Amino acid sequence: xxxxxxxxxxxxxxxxxxxxxxxxxxxxxxxxxxxxxxxxxxxxxxxxxxxxxxxxxxxxxxxxxxxxxxxxxxxxxxxxxxxxxxxxxxxxxxxxxxxxxxxxxxxxxxxxxxxxxxxxxxxxxxxxxxxxxxxxxxxxxxxxxxxxxxxxxxxxxxxxxxxxxxxxxxxxxxxxxxxxxxxxxxxxxxxxxxxxxxxxxxx
Amino acid sequence: xxxxxxxxxxxxxxxxxxxxxxxxxxxxxxxxxxxxxxxxxxxxxxxxxxxxxxxxxxxxxxxxxxxxxxxxxxxxxxxxxxxxxxxxxxxxxxxxxxxxxxxxxxxxxxxxxxxxxxxxxxxxxxxxxxxxxxxxxxxxxxxxxxxxxxxxxxxxxxxxxxxxxxxxxxxxxxxxxxxxxxxxxxxxxxxxxxxxxxxxxxx
Numbered sequence: 001x002x003x004x005x006x007x008x009x010x011x012x013x014x015x016x017x018x019x020x021x022x023x024x025x026x027x028x029x030x031x032x033x034x035x036x037x038x039x040x041x042x043x044x045x046x047x048x049x050x051x052x053x054x055x056x057x058x059x060x061x062x063x064x065x066x067x068x069x070x071x072x073x074x075x076x077x078x079x080x081x082x083x084x085x086x087x088x089x090x091x092x093x094x095x096x097x098x099x100x101x102x103x104x105x106x107x108x109x110x111x112x113x114x115x116x117x118x119x120x121x122x123x124x125x126x127x128x129x130x131x132x133x134x135x136x137x138x139x140x141x142x143x144x145x146x147x148x149x150x151x152x153x154x155x156x157x158x159x160x161x162x163x164x165x166x167x168x169x170x171x172x173x174x175x176x177x178x179x180x181x182x183x184x185x186x187x188x189x190x191x192x193x194x195x196x197x198x199x200x201x202x203x
Numbered sequence: 204x205x206x207x208x209x210x211x212x213x214x215x216x217x218x219x220x221x222x223x224x225x226x227x228x229x230x231x232x233x234x235x236x237x238x239x240x241x242x243x244x245x246x247x248x249x250x251x252x253x254x255x256x257x258x259x260x261x262x263x264x265x266x267x268x269x270x271x272x273x274x275x276x277x278x279x280x281x282x283x284x285x286x287x288x289x290x291x292x293x294x295x296x297x298x299x300x301x302x303x304x305x306x307x308x309x310x311x312x313x314x315x316x317x318x319x320x321x322x323x324x325x326x327x328x329x330x331x332x333x334x335x336x337x338x339x340x341x342x343x344x345x346x347x348x349x350x351x352x353x354x355x356x357x358x359x360x361x362x363x364x365x366x367x368x369x370x371x372x373x374x375x376x377x378x379x380x381x382x383x384x385x386x387x388x389x390x391x392x393x394x395x396x397x398x399x400x401x402x403x404x405x406x
Contacts, residue, residue, distance in 0.1 A: 012362070012376070012386065012400070012402070013217065013375075013376030013379065014216065014217040014374075014376065159215070161400065163386045163387065163388040163402055164385070164386055165376060165379060165384045165386065167376075167379040167380055167381055167382060167384075168379075168380065168381070171217075172216075173215070173216030173217065173368065173370075176216065176368060176370040176371075177370055177371065178370055178371070179370060181368045181370075182367070183215065183366045183367055183368065184366065185366040185395070185398070188391070188393040188398055190391040190393070192388070195388070195391055195398075195400060197215070197364065197398060199215070199366060
């Protein structure tokens with residue numbers, strides 16, 4: 001079985017979205033800036049159906065995580081904020097959406113969205129079955145990541161730190177309370193637009 | 204005139220002290236762990252009057268910042284939490300303490316503490332005069348750093364990211380609101396216990 005991984009881009013002040021995120025503003029005020037490092041990368045463009053792009057340390061890192069991923073778990077709020085990722089979602093692997101309401105599976109392009117309403121452990125079991133030997137990637141948002149982290153279900157965290165201060169919005173690390181979580185730093189890759197910090201979570 | 208710098212160690216979740224920091228607990232519950240990377244360094248031990256210690260990338264970085272520093276500004280709460288740094292404070296340069304109450308200057312060892320009660324700009328002017336060609340280091344706490352950052356008075360920020368999650372305590376970046384602050388990453392040094400991220404603040 002693969003690992004359970006969580007990767008996300010944060011500002012230096014720890015936000016994964018700016019103020020007023022939602023279906024209209026997406027990542028909130030200033031939030032798009034977080035991802036400036038990714039849009040020109042060849043390994044980001046390819047799954048989005050775009051040709052060309054840059055090949056560098058960032059694109060290698062991203063290609064590696066995409067290649068390792070066999071299934072993705074996201075929260076319903078993220079699904080809504082991204083407006084379901086349109087007609088050609090960039091995942092190309094099964095996606096499991098945590099929700100409180102039953103809903104039929106949705107097939108768009110080669111991505112199937114399965115809506116799971118019986119908890120994070122059930123979603124993880126289904127995602128692991130779908131991923132086979134590959135990893136399950138927890139795609140976010142923050143609340144979903146916090147739930148998996150607190151439940152001791154994550155093996156690895158990778159934070160892409162963007163060099164900016166958002167001053168408000170959705171904090172990645174919040175509501176963890178006194179859950180005892182030990183981290184071991186396993187890799188740092190620095191590039192001009194972003195710094196990638198990877199940690200193993202002690203189980 | 205030198206730069207106005209701010210350096211501090213944070214947890215991966217952005218705390219510079221754990222819950223219940225204060226004169227009794229110092230850096231709060233779990234807060235001492237933040238600084239585990241520093242205590243064995245030769246360049247930390249020397250100003251604390253201790254012999255020996257390790258020489259590595261961390262100690263070089265620390266020696267460089269100590270050498271560049273001509274004066275330090277701290278908040279009164281930090282002064283109290285550190286219990287005035289005892290009889291032999293490790294600064295060895297003039298220290299300016301922001302406070303609301305007038306108080307006589309205090310000389311301990313070769314460190315003079317001057318209490319400034321007419322605002323952050325006055326403290327900076329006094330510190331710059333004392334520092335001469337060297338830098339002024341904003342020593343903290345978080346609230347003091349936030350005030351200087353919001354006022355556009357910082358030239359450089361260096362965050363030492365410790366690979367741990369505190370889950371609560373004093374957040375470094377808070378109360379910044381919609382102050383527009385632009386950062387440019389200028390250096391990253393990674394070592395086993397900590398990652399040093401340095402940024403230039405656009406003025």
